[in-house]
Amino acid sequence: MTVSQDVKHNLLTRLRRIEGQTRGIQRMIELGTSCVDILNQIAGVQGALEQVSLQLMERHLASCVSDAVCEGQGEEKIREIMQVLKYYTRT
C-alpha cells in the first residue's frame, strides 16, 4: 500500500520532528547531559516512532489488507502483517 496525501503529510511532519529530536539527543550527549535525561528523551522518540507505526499499520489494514481480503487473497497479507507485529511485540 502507499499512503494518501494527507496521511503522508502528517507522517512526514512527525518524522521531521523525530529527526530533530534525534539531533537534540546528539547535542545532549555532546554537552554531557545526565544519562537519565537522555534516556527519557530517547523514550520520547521511541513513543513518537510507535505512533507513526500504529498510524501506518491502521492505514495498511484499512486499505491494502482489506482490499486483498475482499479479493480472497487476505491470507498472505495477514501473514505478512503478523510478521511485522511479531517484531513490534517483544517476542
Place this chain on the structure above:
Amino acid sequence: MTVSQDVKHNLLTRLRRIEGQTRGIQRMIELGTSCVDILNQIAGVQGALEQVSLQLMERHLASCVSDAVCEGQGEEKIREIMQVLKYYTRT
C-alpha cells in the same frame, strides 16, 4: 470472533503450561531462588503469553476482521484491533 476447535485446543495447552510456569515462579520465590533466575523465568512466561496473543490476533484478523471487511464494515473492527495493538506496543 470465537476460535476453532484445534486453535482452541492449542491455546488451552499453551495456557495450562503458562499457568504451571506461574506456579513454578511462586515456588522459586518461596525457596529464595535468585532474582535473576526468577526474572528470566518471568520473561519466559511473558514470551509464551505473547505467542498466545499473536496466535489469537492472527485468527481474529483472518476471520472476524476479514468477514467484517467484506461486508463493508471493516472500519470499526480495524479500529477495535488497533486499540488492542496500542497496548501491545509500548505507547
Place this chain on the structure above:
Amino acid sequence: MTVSQDVKHNLLTRLRRIEGQTRGIQRMIELGTSCVDILNQIAGVQGALEQVSLQLMERHLASCVSDAVCEGQGEEKIREIMQVLKYYTRT
C-alpha cells in the same frame, strides 16, 4: 539475592492472582469469548507480570547489585542485570 519476607508475601499474592487470571483466560477460550476480550485480558496479565518484574528488579538493584558494587564487584552483577534488561526491552 533472595527477597525479604514482606516483599515475598507481596509478590506471592500478585502471582497467585496472575495464576487465577491465567485460568480465567482458559475459561474465556472454552466459552468462546470474543478474541478482543481475551486479548485485553492477556494484556492485563502481561501488565501484572511486568509489575512483578519491576519490583524484583528494584529489590535486586537495591540489595544484591548494591552489595556487589560496594565490594568492588559490581561489574559482573551489572552485566548480569543488563542481560535481563535486554530481554525486557524489545531488542
Place this chain on the structure above:
Amino acid sequence: MTVSQDVKHNLLTRLRRIEGQTRGIQRMIELGTSCVDILNQIAGVQGALEQVSLQLMERHLASCVSDAVCEGQGEEKIREIMQVLKYYTRT
C-alpha cells in the same frame, strides 16, 4: 552521570546513523514505498535506539548509580533509574 569520551563517540556515531535512517523513512514515504517495508525500517530504528538506551543504562549503573550506592545514597538513584525502566518495559 556524563559519559566518557569513547562511549560518547560510539553513541554519537549510532545516533547519526539513526538520524540518517529517519530521513530515509521520510524518503520512503514520499516515494510511496509499501507500508510493510516502512514498518520494517521503523522497527530497525527502534532497535537501534534501544541499543543506545541499553548502552547508556549500563554506563549509568556502572558509574553514577554505583558511586551513589557506595556513598550510601543509592536509594534515590535506584528509584530514578526504575522510573526510566518503567517506561522501557511496557507497563
